[in-house]
Amino acid sequence: MTMVTVDKLNFDYPDKRALFDVSFSIAEGSVTALVGPNGAGKTTLLRCLAALEHYHSGKITIGGYDVADHPREVHHLTGYLSDFFGLYDALTLRQCMTYMAWCQKIPALDVNKRVLDLAMDTGIEKRLDERAGTLSRGYRQRLGIALALIHDPRFIILDEPASGMDPEARIHLSQMMRRLRQQGKTMIVSSHILNELEDYCTDMLVIQNGRVAEHVKLHDYAARNVRTLHIGIAHLGVSHVEMLQKQPGLTVKSTENDIAACDYTGTVEDQQKMLQALIAAGVPVFSFSASAHKLQDAYMDVTSRKEAKP
Structure with missing residues (x-):
């Protein structure tokens, strides 16, 4: 109503x-x-x-x-x-x-x-x-x-x-x-x-x-828009590094003690495909989590899109 x-x-x-x-x-x-x-x-x-x-x-x-x-x-x-x-x-x-x-x-x-x-x-x-x-x-x-x-x-x-x-x-x-x-x-x-x-x-x-x-609606907006997936990878080898560098949208934020912290930005479907690709390639993923969609993120996304229009 x-x-x-x-x-x-x-x-x-x-x-x-x-x-x-x-x-x-x-x-x-x-x-x-x-x-x-x-x-x-x-x-x-x-x-x-x-x-x-x-x-x-x-x-x-x-x-x-x-x-x-x-x-x-x-x-x-x-x-x-x-x-x-x-x-x-x-x-x-x-x-x-x-x-x-x-x-x-x-x-x-x-x-x-x-x-x-x-x-x-x-x-x-x-x-x-x-x-x-x-x-x-x-x-x-x-x-x-x-x-x-x-x-x-x-x-x-x-x-x-x-x-x-x-x-x-x-x-x-x-x-x-x-x-x-x-x-x-x-x-x-x-x-x-x-x-x-x-x-x-x-x-x-x-x-x-x-x-x-x-x-x-904020719930619908969050579901259909991009968000950041945080991925932890253990026992990082040279082949893994090369594989990660080839993944579009994937950023290696830090590496320490053979552990890499990576961020991937994309839709939920894109994130699922990225995880599947990493696991299929033998990359030892030990953790992943999606950042909660924030109201401020939604607002900034809207305003940036409006400003980008001629």
């Missing part, structure tokens, strides 16, 4: 167009990494999805609602964290969350439990009675995430959620994102920290110069 559909979306600022015929869909229960260089249009796109901008043309449907015609309904089913946001600094964290729960019309009897549960999830439970104005950047970010999730939204939009967080807080965030994914939440997350996005994302949407450069 599809949660989000974007069809030929165009967005104009007074002096320039920020989004050009952007089209894509997001499946329910998926987690999409929205990536691209600064100024590509990521934040503008997220604000359009959150029903916070009036776009020039096109159509956005979220949870069956047309965003332009039913923004309030979209607000109710969507949780949104912007890249820059304000807090009521004079209120305590508990008061901030309680106020947001009231705004989202959460039943009064459920508010306290919801606040405590989310505080535990975001790691702010020990600071609930401190004023928001005393928080560090990382803890302000945690509170912002809690406020975005207070009404248990079906669709979650997070713009740079890990900004300002220390390594421990980022690990905590990744764990929470995986829990949300297990609960069946649909999410789109923008971040420059690609190695953390890959912990929980299922899809990648690349935006460049206001256009969709690529939209792929």
Whole structure:
């Protein structure tokens, strides 16, 4: 089932167009990494999805609602964290969350439990009675995430959620994102920290110069694209060296104590053929392993291909 559909979306600022015929869909229960260089249009796109901008043309449907015609309904089913946001600094964290729960019309009897549960999830439970104005950047970010999730939204939009967080807080965030994914939440997350996005994302949407450069499922992308196979060879002889040098795509990274460490880059099918050829030639292969495909690898592959086009 599809949660989000974007069809030929165009967005104009007074002096320039920020989004050009952007089209894509997001499946329910998926987690999409929205990536691209600064100024590509990521934040503008997220604000359009959150029903916070009036776009020039096109159509956005979220949870069956047309965003332009039913923004309030979209607000109710969507949780949104912007890249820059304000807090009521004079209120305590508990008061901030309680106020947001009231705004989202959460039943009064459920508010306290919801606040405590989310505080535990975001790691702010020990600071609930401190004023928001005393928080560090990382803890302000945690509170912002809690406020975005207070009404248990079906669709979650997070713009740079890990900004300002220390390594421990980022690990905590990744764990929470995986829990949300297990609960069946649909999410789109923008971040420059690609190695953390890959912990929980299922899809990648690349935006460049206001256009969709690529939209792929990461599992399918990894399966059909090249990766590196690391091969260990023991009892290396002269004949083996000559044989290895003749193999296209195979690189001998190091040799020590008659042991060679080699890398081979190719598709899964190519890797299978390479191993078969080495073994058939009597090369004493004692280990091999494929490097896991990284989100950053996928992103760099997409951007390099786009830049190579005239």
